[in-house]
Amino acid sequence: MGKTHHEQHRIQNIGWLRAAVLGANDGIISTSSLVLGVAAAHAAHGNIVLTAVAGLVAGAMSMATGEYVSVSSQADTEKAAIAEEQTEIENDHEGEHRELTMIYMHRGLDRSLAAQVAQQLMAHDAIGAHARDELGISELSTARPFQAAWASAVSFSVGAALPLVVTALVPVQSLMFSMVSATLGALAILGGIAARTGGAKVLPGIVRITFWSTLAMSFSVGVGAAFGAIT
Template sequence: MTSLRRHHERHRTDRIGWLRAAVLGANDGIVSTASLVLGVAAASSSHNSILVTGIAGLVAGAMSMAAGEYVSVHSQADTEKADLERERLELKAAPAAEQRELTAIYVSRGLDYKLAAQVAEQLMRHDALGAHARDELGISPALSARPIQAAVSSAASFSVGAALPLVVTALVPEQLLISSVAGTSLAFLALLGAIAAQAGGASPGVGAARVTFWGALAMAVTAGVGTLFGAPV
């Protein structure tokens, strides 16, 4: 009898939870902090005021990202938990009906009825709730909501992203501040976009261009506001 060994492959969907939070956090960190620095610099503020404003933006942004991501993903986790509990009750109350429902799902995916019924029967016997969670509800371990992981990833990546334009702000002289922060921030965004696209299996060039475009637009608008009003924004 042939022995069956489980072959575990790593797929890009395995990392989608933390990758999304990390990329979003780093992108927001660079864009929001660089835009804030440029807006305040365009309003002719002092170098020290610009740096303090940027640091305050880093702290506030990291906490906001963590809180927002936690609440959002926790809501998803609550929904998944409620759906699983309802499915558990339905399996207990009407297992035959639930098996027919699973059979219908497999038929809709291309199996003939007899084979679909056999698959449904065996999966129900092995792990009924797991089968329905995966094939009816679309809930899987790789894609399930992890609020704490998402919150920590977002806060940490935002802080790293925000630190990049702040380091440039601290190091360059005031007369070169706007051009240096804008140029390096766009370079950071392009690199981030390329890395994120590569990790997700997409085109690095397209990813870099997309992130850079929106980052440049945000910085230009904020700098314009600072110039127009001549006061910190």
């Protein structure tokens, strides 16, 4: 008996990779921008550190909640669609067989082969075949709310830890320069790792993340400076 052939594709990482990269990226950018905005308003060092801590905690909880609600909604939609498909299979098995046959014909099979494939797949796992080939729901794309929430909260906290450490250790006089340098360096590394893990080109990923992060920090500094000038 031949050995079972298993393949590992980068797309299998897409679920956790998306949540992890989004969380870490948001943790670094939002906390750094928050710190830079408060520092530009000439706040005391203790207040800036407190701002960084509050930003880390609030951001992690916000990311977890947002991801859980969003992915839960996706999961509910998937469950409802599968339940509806199950009812259709039970009430009109022949009609669903014809529907699946047409799907395979559109993918290049002739009618007789498409009908045979549809028949065998429905005999093996009718709902699985329709979920995958008609609804586009597969094991790789199935929504996992807890996984997404946990990954987002942890990755945000890890990302936000960098600007928090920089804020705590660097004097106010050189805080803004140190924060921008550390943030852009960390984001460039993160963008490169994410691109390589996903199989994409590294340089465009780095350029994209550093450009938009610089823009976000610039706006925050401008708001903070304007507020500091008013007060």
